[in-house]
Amino acid sequence: MNVPGVRCIGVSKKFRRGEHHDSLRSVIASFARSLRSRPPAATVSDREFWALRDVTFEVGPGQAVGIIGANGAGKSTLLKVLTRVLRPTTGTIDVYGRQGALIEIAAGFHPDLTGRENVALQGSIMGMPAAEIARKFDQIVEFAGVSDFIDTPVKRYSSGMNARLGFAIAAHLDPDVLIIDEVLSVGDLAFQQKAFGRIQDLVKSGIPVVVVSHQLDRVSQLCTHAILLDHGSVICQGTPAECIAEYLNPRRQGFTASAAESPAVIDRVTLETEDEVVSGGSLRVRIEGSVGAGGVPSHVDPAVVLVMNAASGALVCAIGSSGSNITIAEGAFAIDVELQMNVPRGLYVIQAAVWNRRTEQALGAGPSLVVQVGEGIVFAGPVQLNGRMALAGLAARA
Amino acid sequence: MISAEQISQAGRAREVEPGYSFRGALVEIVRELLATRELTRQLILRDLRIRYKQAVFGVLWAVLMPGLIVLSGLVIRFAVVQMTGSSFDRRMAAALAVKSLAWGFFIGAIGLATPSLTANSNLVTKVHFPREVLPLSAILAQGVDSGIGAVIFLLITPFLGLGVSANLLWLPVLLALLLCLTLAAGLLFSCANAFFRDVKYLVQMFITFGIFYTPIFYEPATLGPVGAKLIMLNPVTPLLEGLRLAVVEGHNLLVPLTTQAAKGVIVVWSPWYLAYSAAVAVVGLVASALIFHRAEAVYAEYV
Numbered sequence: 278m279n280v281p282g283v284r285c286i287g288v289s290k291k292f293r294r295g296e297h298h299d300s301l302r303s304v305i306a307s308f309a310r311s312l313r314s315r316p317p318a319a320t321v322s323d324r325e326f327w328a329l330r331d332v333t334f335e336v337g338p339g340q341a342v343g344i345i346g347a348n349g350a351g352k353s354t355l356l357k358v359l360t361r362v363l364r365p366t367t368g369t370i371d372v373y374g375r376q377g378a379l380i381e382i383a384a385g386f387h388p389d390l391t392g393r394e395n396v397a398l399q400g401s402i403m404g405m406p407a408a409e410i411a412r413k414f415d416q417i418v419e420f421a422g423v424s425d426f427i428d429t430p431v432k433r434y435s436s437g438m439n440a441r442l443g444f445a446i447a448a449h450l451d452p453d454v455l456i457i458d459e460v461l462s463v464g465d466l467a468f469q470q471k472a473f474g475r476i477q478d479l480v481k482s483g484i485p486v487v488v489v490s491h492q493l494d495r496v497s498q499l500c501t502h503a504i505l506l507d508h509g510s511v512i513c514q515g516t517p518a519e520c521i522a523e524y525l526n527p528r529r530q531g532f533t534a535s536a537a538e539s540p541a542v543i544d545r546v547t548l549e550t551e552d553e554v555v556s557g558g559s560l561r562v563r564i565e566g567s568v569g570a571g572g573v574p575s576h577v578d579p580a581v582v583l584v585m586n587a588a589s590g591a592l593v594c595a596i597g598s599s600g601s602n603i604t605i606a607e608g609a610f611a612i613d614v615e616l617q618m619n620v621p622r623g624l625y626v627i628q629a630a631v632w633n634r635r636t637e638q639a640l641g642a643g644p645s646l647v648v649q650v651g652e653g654i655v656f657a658g659p660v661q662l663n664g665r666m667a668l669a670g671l672a673a674r675a
Numbered sequence: 676m677i678s679a680e681q682i683s684q685a686g687r688a689r690e691v692e693p694g695y696s697f698r699g700a701l702v703e704i705v706r707e708l709l710a711t712r713e714l715t716r717q718l719i720l721r722d723l724r725i726r727y728k729q730a731v732f733g734v735l736w737a738v739l740m741p742g743l744i745v746l747s748g749l750v751i752r753f754a755v756v757q758m759t760g761s762s763f764d765r766r767m768a769a770a771l772a773v774k775s776l777a778w779g780f781f782i783g784a785i786g787l788a789t790p791s792l793t794a795n796s797n798l799v800t801k802v803h804f805p806r807e808v809l810p811l812s813a814i815l816a817q818g819v820d821s822g823i824g825a826v827i828f829l830l831i832t833p834f835l836g837l838g839v840s841a842n843l844l845w846l847p848v849l850l851a852l853l854l855c856l857t858l859a860a861g862l863l864f865s866c867a868n869a870f871f872r873d874v875k876y877l878v879q880m881f882i883t884f885g886i887f888y889t890p891i892f893y894e895p896a897t898l899g900p901v902g903a904k905l906i907m908l909n910p911v912t913p914l915l916e917g918l919r920l921a922v923v924e925g926h927n928l929l930v931p932l933t934t935q936a937a938k939g940v941i942v943v944w945s946p947w948y949l950a951y952s953a954a955v956a957v958v959g960l961v962a963s964a965l966i967f968h969r970a971e972a973v974y975a976e977y978v
Contacts, residue, residue, distance in 0.1 A: 292976075299977070300873040357975070361803040364972035384801045389725050401717040402802055 281374030281453035282337045282485045283359060288368035290329040290354055290509075328354040329365070330509040336454075336502075341486035343496035343517055345524055346506035352489045355506070356380060356458050359487060377403070377452025379476075382463070383443030388432035392423055392442055395431055399446050413449045420471075421445035437464045444468075448475045455479055457488045493521050494588035494624045497649065518552070518624075518647035521587050525626045526645050541568045541579035541605075541631045543643030548627075549613070552646070555653025556661070560616045564629045566643065567609040577640065579605055581632040582614050587624035587647060597632060621656040624649055697965060704968050707805040714804055718812035722787070723819060737823035740783060744775035744891065751892045769835035770919045772828055774891045777850075777915055780821035781857055782882040787813035788861030789878045792869040796978040806971050807964070810865040814857055840925035849917050852956045856910060859959035862967040869970070869977050889915065900939045910955040913948035920944055 329351045336342050344352050357363040358370060360378045385402040386395045396417055400410035418424050421442040423434070431439055440463045463472055473495065480486050480499055490496050496503060496517050503520035505513040513523040543566035550561050564580050573579050578597040585592055598605070598612060618625070627646040630639035654661060708715070726736060748771040756763045788810035792799055795809055868874040886892070889911050895903040906912050920926035932944035 299871060301871045301877075302873055304871065357801075362799075362801060362975045378802070380801055384797050387721055387725065389728055390721065394721075394724060398717045398721055401711075401714040402798065402804065404711075404714075404804070407713045407716075 280338050282335065283373075283454055283456075283487060284335045284369075284371040285355075285359065286333050286369050288329055288332045288355075288358055288365045288370060289327060290351075290358060290363060291325050291366040292328045292354075294324050294326060327509045329358065331368070332504075332506075332509075332511055333368075334502075334504060334511075334514065336485040336487055338485055339483045340502060341480045341488060341500040343500035343503040343520070344487065344489045344506060345491075345493060345496055345503060345520060346512075347524075349508075350506040351509040352506055353458065354509075356456060356487070356489055359456055372454055374453025375404070375451075376454045376456065377447070377450035378456045378458070379444070379447040380456065380458040382447045383439050386431050386439065386443065389430055391430055392418070392427040392434070396442070396446055399443065403447060403450055405450060409451075417442075417445045417449050420448065420475075422468075437468070440464055441468055444472055448472070448479075453484060455484055455486045457486065457490075459490055492588055493524070497521060497587065497624045497647070518649075521624065522626055522645045522647045525585060525587060525590060526628070526642060539631050539641035540571060540573045540577060542566050542641050543580065543629045543631060546627070546629045546644045546646055548646055548648070553649045553651060554618050555651045556618060556620060556622055556656060557654035558618055558650075560618055560627075560648060562614045562616065562627055562629075562646070564612045564614065564643070565610070566629075566631075568605050568607050570607065572607050573605070576633060576635040578632040578634060579610070580612050581630050581639075582616075583628045583630060584616065584620075585626045585628060586620075587626050593620055593625065597634075618648070618650050619654075619661055620650055621659065621661075622650050622652050700965055700968055701961065704805070704807060704964055708807055708811070711805055711808055715808045715812050715815070718808060719816045719819065722813060722816035726816075726820075734823060737820045738827050741772070741775040741779040741821075741824050741828075744779060744886075745771050748775065748892045765834075765836045766923055769832070769837055770923045771891070772831075772835070773918050773922050774915045776821060776824050776828060777853060777918055778886070778889065778891055778911070779824065780817060781853065781911060782885065783820065784814040784817040784857045785860050785864060785878060786882055787817055788857075789864040789868050789875045791861075791865050792974055793872070793875075793978050799978050800975045806974055807862070807967060810861040810967075811858070814854075814861050818854070837923060838925060842921045842925050842927050845917060845921035845928050849914055849921065852953050853911075853914050855956035855960045856914070856952070859956060859963045862960075862963035866963070866967045866970050869974050885911075891915065894943075896934055896936070896941050896943050900936070900941050903941050903943065907948045907951070910952045910959075913952040916944065917949055917952075 332351075332355060334342065344355060346352050354363065356378075358365050359372070360376065360380065361370075361372075383399070385399040387398065390398065393414075396414060397407075397410055401407070405413075418427050421438070421444070423438050423442055426434065426438065431442070434442070444463045457476065463469065476486075476488075477499065486499070488496060488499055500517045503513075503515065503517040504511055505520040505524050513520045543564060545563075545565040547563045547565075548560065549563055550559070554560055562582065564582070566580060568579050578599045580598040580603075582596050583592060584594040594616075596614065596616075603612065616627075625648050627648060629643035629645070631641040631643075632638075633640050727734070745768070749768065752763065752767055752771070755761075791809040791813045792806065798804075799806065799809075864874060864878050868878075888906070888909055890898075890906055895906050895912065895916060898906055907916075917928050920932070921928055926932065926944070928944070928949055929946050930944075931942065931946065934941050934943055
């Protein structure tokens with residue numbers, strides 16, 4: 278492969294749970310113990326776990342892969358394996374081209390050194406030649422917005438300044454392959470925008486990118502592909518929308534009761550309109566399912582639609598069939614849901630579920646959809662109040 | 676994006692580990708270190724800047740350690756002179772200074788190199804670079820320090836009655852061997868300390884008491900015919916004695932040197948002593964570098 282890229286084939290990584298011997302004293306002591314009594318039968322399998330299990334993917338030019346998953350899913354381990362900090366237990370990783378990593382961007386900073394000295398140090402840690410650091414120095418300082426403090430030791434920096442300078446150095450690498458770990462939330466809102474713009478430019482320039490982030494809306498904006506990890510295994514591999522929908526599916530979130538208890542099932546959820554709308558635009562969703570032989574108890578709603586913010590997972594809106602005066606005694610049903618997306622732009626998940634109103638739990642969760650809401654009516658805040666202003670009176674100037 | 680099924684076939688073929696070659700590993704170490712010269716330079720600068728930045732002593736740091744060793748040695752020499760009634764020679768002070776500088780470098784460098792992987796754990800667990808640069812830069816930073824000490828020593832040489840001879844050409848050879856020996860120890864101890872945290876306490880002990888097993892305050896000849904040979908087993912001893920003979924006495928190290936004592940003939944110097952030291956330094960360096968490099972892939976999981 279001559280073009281830059283990352284190829285990750287059947288990568289697994291095994292870690293040991295608990296403490297291992299980290300001093301000669303404890304090794305000698307446990308060795309002496311083991312001479313007297315045989316150690317308990319092999320507990321190796323209990324003490325080991327797979328942080329990554331058979332992960333395979335490839336990223337080529339023009340592709341950006343987002344890796345999502347809950348804490349402990351193996352995202353950071355995967356990135357450390359990709360950046361060769363950790364060696365995989367099995368499998369192979371090939372990185373073609375110069376690799377740039379936006380990981381723990383201020384890791385090499387020494388608090389007693391000035392910003393200027395730390396730029397040189399951190400740049401060399403990231404593999405920049407001295408001449409390149411010197412050439413880009415002004416750009417880096419300007420991007421970080423710390424020019425007034427560049428000769429001050431970084432221990433006097435605010436945490437935001439520290440992170441901004443770290444990001445600025447990393448962002449001025451000229452990598453063939455870019456690996457980004459959760460650095461999209463650096464600094465204040467203004468800097469976050471700037472940093473995101475910089476990363477977007479890098480992605481648009483066509484270099485292969487691997488991103489780990491919890492900010493799902495960012496992943497859906499940046500990435501062409503996504504991978505959902507859970508306990509080290511790949512659960513879903515496809516478009517960002519598919520993976521985000523799967524990630525936010527209540528079945529995975531663990532707030533569903535067992536499916537066997539559910540008196541109704543939802544089989545299909547289809548979007549009748551385009552999967553991209555603007556704020557204020559309308560969506561139509563069709564839910565198809567069936568109610569079991571016994572019918573549904575009065576406190577169970579056979580079809581509820583939940584709209585969630587994909588970035589935060591927060592519930593935006595819920596609409597239920599019983600609230601809409603629909604009663605389904607038994608058998609198959611199809612319900613059309615019309616939603617006016619009066620929400621700020623971003624990524625939203627539409628989830629159908631059988632809902633128990635008494636326990637506030639989803640009984641059977643149906644498939645989910647992801648909808649991208651674009652810029653439409655203006656939201657100056659989280660909600661849009663249809664505010665209008667009119668001039669009511671004006672005093673005449675003396 | 677390619678699915679797992681499509682490339683799993685290619686993956687199987689590549690899982691076979693290539694055969695291990697010592698030569699290949701050594702070439703790799705050297706190539707990686709050359710490629711990361713700038714990082715090594717920056718880490719040396721970092722260590723020096725931190726040491727001198729907020730220190731009241733400033734450059735005095737560089738002469739403090741060897742200066743203290745010289746002073747301690749002078750006290751002991753003075754006591755011996757008082758006891759035996761012999762006379763005190765300016766050359767004794769010169770020999771002490773030369774040995775103290777070399778010993779100060781050796782223990783200072785090892786003291787800094789041993790915890791270098793664990794002290795930089797924030798880097799080791801997050802960024803990939805050849806880990807050898809950490810002990811290497813710690814040792815070289817101490818080298819710069821000791822170099823400053825050596826320059827100050829040069830300024831006072833006229834008062835110590837030292838002359839210039841062709842045998843000063845031994846100096847670079849001896850210093851190169853001392854550097855090899857220091858690198859060997861530094862790589863080995865820093866690697867061991869990554870896995871066992873108490874290694875640095877052991878090394879600290881070794882540094883503290885090492886001065887009794889290395890002839891700095893005394894001459895090997897004072898240990899008698901057998902003792903003078905046994906003390907040469909310490910690979911640092913021939914290097915320090917070589918420095919004293921070549922720099923202070925103007926002796927050619929290819930020529931053996933013996934003295935007649937009451938208990939028999941004492942071999943003060945033999946070229947074989949130097950050959951032994953050189954062998955330990957070079958073989959040790961190659962072995963430590965290979966061990967260090969072999970363990971490189973797992974440092975991030977242990978530090």
